[in-house]
Amino acid sequence: MREAAQQILSKGMHLHRPAAQPSMRDINPPPPNAAPSTPEPETTHARGQAPNPATHPAEFAQDMLNRMGIKLDLQANLDRAIDLGSLHHAPASEPLPEGAQFIRGSYSNHAGMRNYKLYIPSSYHGHAMPLLVMLHGCTQNPDDFAAGTQMNQVAEEMGCFVVYPEQPANANHSKCWNWFNAIDQQRGQGEPSIIAGIAQQIIEGYPVNERQVYVAGLSAGGAMAVIVGTLYPELFAAVGVHSGLPFASAQDLPSALTAMKRGVSKAAKAGNGSQPIIVFHGDSDTTVNPRNGEQVMAQRLHHHRGARPSVQSGAVPNGYSYTQTTHTTADGTPLGEHWVVHGAGHAWSGGSSSGSYTDAKGPDASREMLRFFRTVS
Template sequence: MKLNFLTQMREAAQQIISKGIPLQRGAPKAPAMRDINPPPPSAAPSTPEPKPAPEPARPQAAPPAATPNPATHPAEYAQDILNRMGISVDLQANLDRAIDFGTLLNPSPAQPLPEGAQFVSGSYVNHAGSRNYKLYIPASYHGQAMPLLVMLHGCTQNPDDFAAGTQMNQVAEEMGCFVVYPEQTANANHSKCWNWFNAIDQQRGQGEPSIIAGIAQQIIDEYPVNERQVYIAGLSAGGAMAVIVGTLYPELFAAVGVHSGLPFASAQDLPSALSAMKRGMQGAAKAGNGSQPIIVFHGDSDTTVNPVNGEQVMAQRLHNHRGARPSVQSGAVPNGYRYTQTTHTRQDGTPLGEHWVVHGAGHAWSGGSASGSYTDAKGPDASREMLRFFRTVS
């Protein structure tokens, strides 16, 4: 809604400029009015009026401020146009009332924990930078070795929101698993998206992949993690980054989960990222050695990330397994969506991957809770299915 309004304002301004109508700051001045009823002339000759004293020279007006760039400062551009048209509206104040940006960036408070469980904060730093994270320690933990799942949130989200929406902590509580949620910063990306489309963030030992892998290793060093059961999963930009990190560090992660994500190295900059999101990767490259199982969820009504990306993620992983045997089954969630699950296995029956297409679902975590953002409870439970899949491949 905000973007549509700004677009309309921009188009209106461009039309005004194209017609040659000058834009002025403030309200337009009214033309000087003539006295249409002058007093009748007096019979007596009037005394000549003295000449008015010359007005002091007015200071020269300052040059008008430069028009903000609509591509980088759309709100400021729209406000400038309103000012020039003499419309007294505080656009930012109205937008702030219409959209609570604090709620958008931090949609939900931390959820209550089971007795004995912990959701603790930590941080990690290396040569590429630093990131905070939150680690869920289930109540069933009493010093024994447990699996570890790294969960990468989507744009505008944070660990508390992502945990609340996916309900992964509740499933991990049942299955006995550590879950760590790295947090992207607004300094690294204005919308708190993981930078999956930057070349530096697609290289081992560099950028965000090195930080995320470093967080996983730090948890392994501090807790008794079963190192053969370390997994990574994510949503949207987090799903795309999960593919990258899993591909770059196959010795660390035993399997990958991708929800509404994109293939490895599917973009090298922002324009190619937008193209991949809209149409899929052009000429999907092969990635990985095929030994790392993967589970993919995608709604076939997703208008943010084209569902073809889910197919391309699977194709990247299965390129070394042309003899894999796919099996297809369909199902439906009671009072919810239908889905198609395609399972790929090796000749000996061990799992290679699962591809879940949720029919009618959009860009949201399937089976998630409304207590978090970007969730849709009408789909199959992606959190439970991912942890179930991870346990079968270890």
């Protein structure tokens, strides 16, 4: 999640609101008396006065960091923080199995519009199947994320729909999901409402098994998966988080930078304990502190004081070793799994080099997530 520095270029931007167009039922009605925000006119700020975040985003971000005592020169570190080497062209679409489809769609509600791509496996013949919502990381898109995670290939084997919502640059300059904005941590508002709406649109358009709807993501997408799962527990049966952060770990850019760098000392007691979760994190991740993975799991287990952990270790041939901790209730019901990949950085474990932010030397996170989801629902 290299979004931290890039946010200075998008702070204060408003979501593009397209003209009204037909869509499926809106499960997230706008709050009463909601009114569209109006951009402030550009003005220069007086000496000693905080810069206007809408008109001077870079200066505002630097000023906030200085006030918090965080010594970080955003401008000097911008290129390194963004990791320009990762901004490559989207990979060519991989050949699909005969009968399979990877189609485009869109969804809009009061919070905005998002495009998505839906994978329909070749085994689909009108019968009910599970649905997985996959949220990409910063600078990525549906094709890149699908190629890197190889989730479509696993879904083809297991018989599962996979939908990839796309975050556009006009919503976030680095195409990051805005997990750190307060408005995007509320049910019925912001990006969570759009993502939940996309899932509902697929459910209404295809025979989805509504007891087997899941959400997962990487980095900023992983943080947003936690948020969406927490806000819509009746819609999502389980959550998958790779290199993400716990719910409400930040409320703005400065607190996001702090959470990413240091982790959170204590996760907010949010969500509910009925939703199983699987977490992957590399212990050499220098972009999102691995402590965040621990707090994601701790947050979900807060409602299960009597959870019983069991630990087992393993290793990928010619790859990384890992520690898998499984948490269950007293009667053996699975609550969650926490995979720590030793030596891995900020990358999808077991992924393909055909996509960005992947590391083939780790255990196959895509396969393990779908296996876990099938086990718990």
